[in-house]
Amino acid sequence: MTQNTPRDLFEKGLISEAQYNKIEPMVSGKIISVFYELRTMLYLGVLLFTGGIGLLIYENIGALGHLISIMLLSVVTLVCFYYVFTKGLTFSKEKVKPPTPYFDYIVLLGSLLFISVQGYLQFQYQLLDDNLGWSTLITASFFFYVAYRFDNLGILSLAITALASFWSISVSPQKWYSGNFLETANLHITAIIFSTALGFIAMVLDRKLIKKHFTFTYINFCSLIFFVGCTAGLFDSDYFVVYLVLIYAGCAFTVYYAKRESSFLFLLYAFVFGYIATTYLMVNLIFDNAPELIFYYAVLSCGGFVYFIISYKKFFKRKS
Amino acid sequence: MRSAYNEVWLYNLEVVKETKGWLKAKLIDEPEFKTIFENHPTSFYHPNFVIRLLIFVATLIGLSGVTGVLALIILDTNEMVISIGCLFYGIGSFVILDKTIIQNNKHYKSGLTEALMYHACGFTIGGFAGLFDFEILPLLAISLVTLSFAAYRYLDLLTTVASFFTLAYLLFHLFFDWGGIFQQIIPFMFILIFIPIYLLIKKWKSTERLSIWNNNFIIIESLSLLMIYLAGNYLVVRELSVNMIGLSLEIGEDIPYAFLFYTLTVLIPVAYLYVGIVNKDIVILRTSLLVLAFSVFTFKYYYGFDHPEIILTISGIILLAIALLLFNYLKVIRNGFTRENLISEKWTNMNAEAFVISQTLGGNQVKVDGSFQGKGGSFGGGGSSGSF
Numbered sequence: 217m218t219q220n221t222p223r224d225l226f227e228k229g230l231i232s233e234a235q236y237n238k239i240e241p242m243v244s245g246k247i248i249s250v251f252y253e254l255r256t257m258l259y260l261g262v263l264l265f266t267g268g269i270g271l272l273i274y275e276n277i278g279a280l281g282h283l284i285s286i287m288l289l290s291v292v293t294l295v296c297f298y299y300v301f302t303k304g305l306t307f308s309k310e311k312v313k314p315p316t317p318y319f320d321y322i323v324l325l326g327s328l329l330f331i332s333v334q335g336y337l338q339f340q341y342q343l344l345d346d347n348l349g350w351s352t353l354i355t356a357s358f359f360f361y362v363a364y365r366f367d368n369l370g371i372l373s374l375a376i377t378a379l380a381s382f383w384s385i386s387v388s389p390q391k392w393y394s395g396n397f398l399e400t401a402n403l404h405i406t407a408i409i410f411s412t413a414l415g416f417i418a419m420v421l422d423r424k425l426i427k428k429h430f431t432f433t434y435i436n437f438c439s440l441i442f443f444v445g446c447t448a449g450l451f452d453s454d455y456f457v458v459y460l461v462l463i464y465a466g467c468a469f470t471v472y473y474a475k476r477e478s479s480f481l482f483l484l485y486a487f488v489f490g491y492i493a494t495t496y497l498m499v500n501l502i503f504d505n506a507p508e509l510i511f512y513y514a515v516l517s518c519g520g521f522v523y524f525i526i527s528y529k530k531f532f533k534r535k536s
Numbered sequence: 537m538r539s540a541y542n543e544v545w546l547y548n549l550e551v552v553k554e555t556k557g558w559l560k561a562k563l564i565d566e567p568e569f570k571t572i573f574e575n576h577p578t579s580f581y582h583p584n585f586v587i588r589l590l591i592f593v594a595t596l597i598g599l600s601g602v603t604g605v606l607a608l609i610i611l612d613t614n615e616m617v618i619s620i621g622c623l624f625y626g627i628g629s630f631v632i633l634d635k636t637i638i639q640n641n642k643h644y645k646s647g648l649t650e651a652l653m654y655h656a657c658g659f660t661i662g663g664f665a666g667l668f669d670f671e672i673l674p675l676l677a678i679s680l681v682t683l684s685f686a687a688y689r690y691l692d693l694l695t696t697v698a699s700f701f702t703l704a705y706l707l708f709h710l711f712f713d714w715g716g717i718f719q720q721i722i723p724f725m726f727i728l729i730f731i732p733i734y735l736l737i738k739k740w741k742s743t744e745r746l747s748i749w750n751n752n753f754i755i756i757e758s759l760s761l762l763m764i765y766l767a768g769n770y771l772v773v774r775e776l777s778v779n780m781i782g783l784s785l786e787i788g789e790d791i792p793y794a795f796l797f798y799t800l801t802v803l804i805p806v807a808y809l810y811v812g813i814v815n816k817d818i819v820i821l822r823t824s825l826l827v828l829a830f831s832v833f834t835f836k837y838y839y840g841f842d843h844p845e846i847i848l849t850i851s852g853i854i855l856l857a858i859a860l861l862l863f864n865y866l867k868v869i870r871n872g873f874t875r876e877n878l879i880s881e882k883w884t885n886m887n888a889e890a891f892v893i894s895q896t897l898g899g900n901q902v903k904v905d906g907s908f909q910g911k912g913g914s915f916g917g918g919g920s921s922g923s924f
Binding site for chain 2: 220224247248249254258262266268271317325328370372374376433436480487488511517526529
């Protein structure tokens with residue numbers, strides 16, 4: 217049916233002849249776009265190349281020709297950045313359309329190689345020997361800069377991952393850092409605070425209309441970190457009610473955000489983690505004494521939920 | 537018997553989905569889309585993908601509750617009763633799906649339909665196979681019948697994939713059981729069987745009367761191509777011969793007809809690529825790229841896998857070079873191919889791409905840190921991105 221749609225619509229007078237002539241070749245396969253194929257190739261190329269280079273560097277430290285390869289890498293990095301700075305558009309708060317279809321991947325390649333070279337130099341010359349955790353922070357800051365400068369979502373998510381790993385690595389093994397602030401803290405508390413703070417910053421940036429299309433990625437990472445942190449606390453801690461309340465608060469926020477942005481992924485998170493929390497509560501209150509009730513609970517809760525979604529289907533519709 | 541769904545609505549829904557893509561690509565404008573939308577009404581309940589997933593998960597949990605309650609009743613009886621009970625429970629689920637959910641409540645791939653369908657498939661197959669003590673032949677036969685039925689009647693893609701592989705496994709099992717010469721010629725039989733299947737499906741794909749199954753056909757088409765390739769692939773033939781048929785190879789020995797399989801490993805991907813480019817067939821083109829990569833892997837597996845880091849680096853460079861060259865070459869339309877993203881495919885999404893990048897390329901980054909940190913903690917970088 218796909219191939220005949222343009223002809224059908226044209227015959228019914230729903231599209232004009234000019235439109236028909238333009239659309240028909242694309243739909244019938246007279247013109248074929250290999251955009252996704254080439255992008256996938258680029259992605260795999262970057263994946264294999266940076267992975268291989270990373271292995272090469274750390275397996276051959278001190279070997280002959282090593283310095284040469286580092287210099288070669290630096291040259292490639294410079295070429296990448298020369299390209300993106302000359303071709304790229306200036307910074308804008310809005311979404312920037314990349315000048316070429318492969319621009320994003322040049323930015324990605326350059327940034328990953330830059331990090332490799334920088335990591336190597338740090339290792340070789342022992343630049344940050346005492347504060348090892350800081351190198352992750354440098355990585356994160358660099359990624360954030362590149363992400364905002366060249367409007368790159370992939371780099372942004374790398375930046376958020378690096379920033380999160382800075383916190384988690386530094387907090388647990390290095391007591392000096394947690395100091396008086398997180399004296400008795402476990403990692404899940406760090407996770408909750410980190411995700412709430414970052415989520416708050418993201419919402420402020422969103423409100424100020426700075427790179428509004430980045431908000432989804434921020435909130436996605438934040439809500440995952442938040443929910444998983446809370447769930448870990450729920451199972452571990454004696455004060456599970458606190459985490460229960462936190463999870464419900466998180467659900468309220470994600471449902472609000474899902475509705476506002478019509479991105480229902482967050483609704484899925486809210487359901488999954490809300491359901492886990494509620495079930496945990498029920499297990500503690502009721503099922504310990506009457507385990508067979510859990511079947512009725514599953515039927516009633518999920519049946520009710522499905523019924524709710526279907527009855528309020530207007531609420532869950534995308535803005536078209 | 538045709539599909540369970542109203543075909544006019546199916547057609548209308550497809551038109552609306554497709555023209556939405558045109559609207560996004562600015563090939564038509566908002567009022568025109570609106571007119572098309574109003575001229576193609578459907579009464580289906582067909583929510584977006586995430587809602588579908590949500591309903592799917594919730595339905596599965598709910599159904600497991602129903603199953604649990606029923607299991608409590610039936611569990612004390614003997615195996616025969618349990619098998620028959622499962623069979624009836626499965627068939628009953630199909631009936632409820634067909635009559636109540638699809639006909640009366642007009643669900644179309646809503647998550648509820650899929651969950652109930654897989655549930656029904658599972659119990660029908662399990663119950664039937666239980667009657668035969670889970671012997672392999674009845675199990676495969678009932679799986680093939682049930683899964684094909686679900687794929688056919690509910691236009692479902694996952695059961696299409698499942699029934700395809702069930703068929704392949706059934707064929708393999710039959711030839712294997714006959715023994716002797718039949719075991720030797722399994723690769724050729726597979727090629728001889730799946731080429732006609734491929735051609736038949738391609739013919740059906742262009743038949744307008746069968747167009748509601750278009751997506752199922754595309755899946756079988758690409759899987760058939762894959763199967764034809766795998767049947768002739770040296771690595772697959774060699775490993776299956778050694779592991780399944782019990783061929784023992786001394787050092788320096790090779791499988792029978794080794795040269796032929798080497799040739800096929802090289803020739804089939806090239807032939808696919810050629811046909812794909814000449815006929816402008818995107819299905820065979822994509823398959824050719826996939827099997828090309830597997831052919832490279834096949835040769836690397838037996839010859840020189842010593843320096844993975846060098847191989848990784850060089851293949852990365854080659855891929856980047858080819859992709860960049862093609863991007864520049866296809867700046868203008870050549871032979872019908874273009875680098876521009878004409879009508880974005882509905883499964884692509886920039887946010888998803890970013891997430892994949894952070895999960896895969898980030899690992900590289902964390903490892904670099906780890907090697908000069910020496911201590912990481914279990915809450916490492918990858919973990920903070922959601923999988924801890």
